[in-house]
Amino acid sequence: MFEARLTQGGLLKKLVEAVKDLVTDGNFEATEAGISLQAMDTSHVCLVALQLRGDGFENFRCDRNVTLGIQLANLSKLLKCAGNDDIITLKADDQPDVITMTFEDPKTERFADFSLKLMDIDSEHLGIPETEYSATIRMPSAEYARICKDLSSIGETVAISATKEGVKFSTSGDVGTANITVRSNTAADLKPEQQTTVELGEPVALTFALRYLNSFAKAASLASQVQLSMTKDLPVVVEFTISDMGHLKFYLAPKIDEDEDMGDEVGES
Amino acid sequence: MFEARLTQGGLLKKLVEAVKDLVTDGNFEATEAGISLQAMDTSHVCLVALQLRGDGFENFRCDRNVTLGIQLANLSKLLKCAGNDDIITLKADDQPDVITMTFEDPKTERFADFSLKLMDIDSEHLGIPETEYSATIRMPSAEYARICKDLSSIGETVAISATKEGVKFSTSGDVGTANITVRSNTAADLKPEQQTTVELGEPVALTFALRYLNSFAKAASLASQVQLSMTKDLPVVVEFTISDMGHLKFYLAPKIDEDEDMGDEVGES
DNA sequence: ACGTCTCTGG
DNA sequence: CCAGAGACGT
Numbered sequence: 001m002f003e004a005r006l007t008q009g010g011l012l013k014k015l016v017e018a019v020k021d022l023v024t025d026g027n028f029e030a031t032e033a034g035i036s037l038q039a040m041d042t043s044h045v046c047l048v049a050l051q052l053r054g055d056g057f058e059n060f061r062c063d064r065n066v067t068l069g070i071q072l073a074n075l076s077k078l079l080k081c082a083g084n085d086d087i088i089t090l091k092a093d094d095q096p097d098v099i100t101m102t103f104e105d106p107k108t109e110r111f112a113d114f115s116l117k118l119m120d121i122d123s124e125h126l127g128i129p130e131t132e133y134s135a136t137i138r139m140p141s142a143e144y145a146r147i148c149k150d151l152s153s154i155g156e157t158v159a160i161s162a163t164k165e166g167v168k169f170s171t172s173g174d175v176g177t178a179n180i181t182v183r184s185n186t187a188a189d190l191k192p193e194q195q196t197t198v199e200l201g202e203p204v205a206l207t208f209a210l211r212y213l214n215s216f217a218k219a220a221s222l223a224s225q226v227q228l229s230m231t232k233d234l235p236v237v238v239e240f241t242i243s244d245m246g247h248l249k250f251y252l253a254p255k256i257d258e259d260e261d262m263g264d265e266v267g268e269s
Numbered sequence: 270m271f272e273a274r275l276t277q278g279g280l281l282k283k284l285v286e287a288v289k290d291l292v293t294d295g296n297f298e299a300t301e302a303g304i305s306l307q308a309m310d311t312s313h314v315c316l317v318a319l320q321l322r323g324d325g326f327e328n329f330r331c332d333r334n335v336t337l338g339i340q341l342a343n344l345s346k347l348l349k350c351a352g353n354d355d356i357i358t359l360k361a362d363d364q365p366d367v368i369t370m371t372f373e374d375p376k377t378e379r380f381a382d383f384s385l386k387l388m389d390i391d392s393e394h395l396g397i398p399e400t401e402y403s404a405t406i407r408m409p410s411a412e413y414a415r416i417c418k419d420l421s422s423i424g425e426t427v428a429i430s431a432t433k434e435g436v437k438f439s440t441s442g443d444v445g446t447a448n449i450t451v452r453s454n455t456a457a458d459l460k461p462e463q464q465t466t467v468e469l470g471e472p473v474a475l476t477f478a479l480r481y482l483n484s485f486a487k488a489a490s491l492a493s494q495v496q497l498s499m500t501k502d503l504p505v506v507v508e509f510t511i512s513d514m515g516h517l518k519f520y521l522a523p524k525i526d527e528d529e530d531m532g533d534e535v536g537e538s
Numbered sequence: 539a540c541g542t543c544t545c546t547g548g
Numbered sequence: 549c550c551a552g553a554g555a556c557g558t
Contacts, residue, residue, distance in 0.1 A: 110452075
């Protein structure tokens with residue numbers, strides 16, 4: 001028996017909306033510890049890793065580990081039927097064919113229950129090595145989203161360079177070029193979620209496809225801050241912390257023909 | 270001479286928007302008593318009946334009964350030219366070729382008049398027998414709209430079952446199944462328009478095509494509540510009261526292969 | 539998948 | 549009254 005009750009149903013809605021454009025289906029693994037999902041995106045370019053700890057739920061029970069193979073488009077459909085303030089309860093048998101979701105509107109006398117057929121999905125669970133990153137940037141997630149959106153109207157890739165002064169996002173395209181710089185800013189009068197920090201081993205500059213960074217930005221409503229962890233030649237980790245519950249991480253490999261210096265140039269194709 | 274002046278022009282706009290997807294054209298019958306329209310939908314599956322009493326208008330005059338055969342798509346086009354707060358005046362001769370509409374914006378000094386060509390439309394005015402219904406449900410129209418919309422992302426038909434405890438809407442489809450229950454709720458602290466009531470002779474459960482119920486839901490902005498009247502093997506009546514003026518009723522026959530009991534099962538195909 | 543438009547909340 | 553989010557259409 002697996003059962004998880006989440007008062008903040010809107011959280012689950014947002015999670016699925018943030019992930020479903022990238023990943024069509026995936027195995028949600030429920031264990032005593034919580035729920036996790038790891039999946040490559042459709043084009044096998046980036047990796048999505050979600051972790052929700054059981055103790056973040058109002059109730060969490062998982063007698064035996066279960067694998068819930070879910071088509072995210074369908075899950076999204078069902079979750080559209082839940083209100084943002086609904087209490088959502090997930091249930092599954094030990095050998096489940098379906099997952100059952102109950103939506104309660106705490107204010108009105110409305111109850112809805114939905115069952116979703118599960119699928120057998122080939123999973124390729126990758127071990128992700130723990131790494132020390134050369135640079136770890138924390139910034140407001142809304143700012144991250146804004147920058148990715150703005151830059152993608154100019155170019156298709158972005159060079160992100162981290163120095164101790166801050167971060168620079170650079171792109172170029174037919175229209176012209178763009179550079180957006182965010183300085184480290186930890187002024188005491190700034191709310192923590194508005195701060196930008198760069199934790200630096202050594203300066204790094206990597207180039208990524210904006211298309212994916214933009215997809216990741218859909219998770220911005222889940223967390224006020226986003227964390228970008230970068231090391232030369234390794235995938236960037238774009239991480240959103242889900243408060244008191246876990247995290248949603250996106251991994252994306254850099255463009256290989258990366259320019260190595262920290263100059264103004266963006267690698268032109 | 271027929272002339273009717275309506276301060277709340279938005280009402281007419283909403284009415285036509287609510288009906289035009291179902292009915293392509295219809296005869297509006299103007300009499301001393303008011304205006305009425307009765308028409309089958311294009312696929313001859315459901316019936317639309319509109320009644321607007323003359324005393325609901327600011328001015329109403331109808332010297333002789335006139336039949337105004339109107340293509341609703343065209344009427345809709347013209348009404349798009351009226352503001353929601355415009356005063357709309359309808360005029361027609363005793364033997365009219367056209368109906369004339371005047372739109373006045375009470376705030377600005379703007380006047381517009383449009384005339385719409387009338388059509389000869391075969392009408393099949395049905396007498397609808399007055400029936401005692403087994404169950405009469407009243408609920409917030411927004412809730413009705415929400416339920417129909419939500420369920421239609423899962424299945425194509427819905428089983429509506431009324432018991433003294435409340436109403437249950439059930440569907441199933443490829444993705445899974447869904448049940449939404451609304452309890453009778455007449456708590457005194459609930460605004461009348463938020464209440465749900467079930468007036469029950471005997472329990473009824475009928476199955477309908479969601480497609481039509483969804484069309485009916487377009488009328489939800491006309492009235493805060495909707496009334497569903499059901500009797501076994503008879504069409505459901507989905508009624509929106511237009512305050513101080515009349516009503517808009519939709520009739521839809523149930524699916525014949527209806528399951529007779531009140532159980533949890535939804536008829537699977 | 540993107541952009542537009544509508545509706546809801548602040 | 550303005551801004552942000554969600555739904556719908558291309």
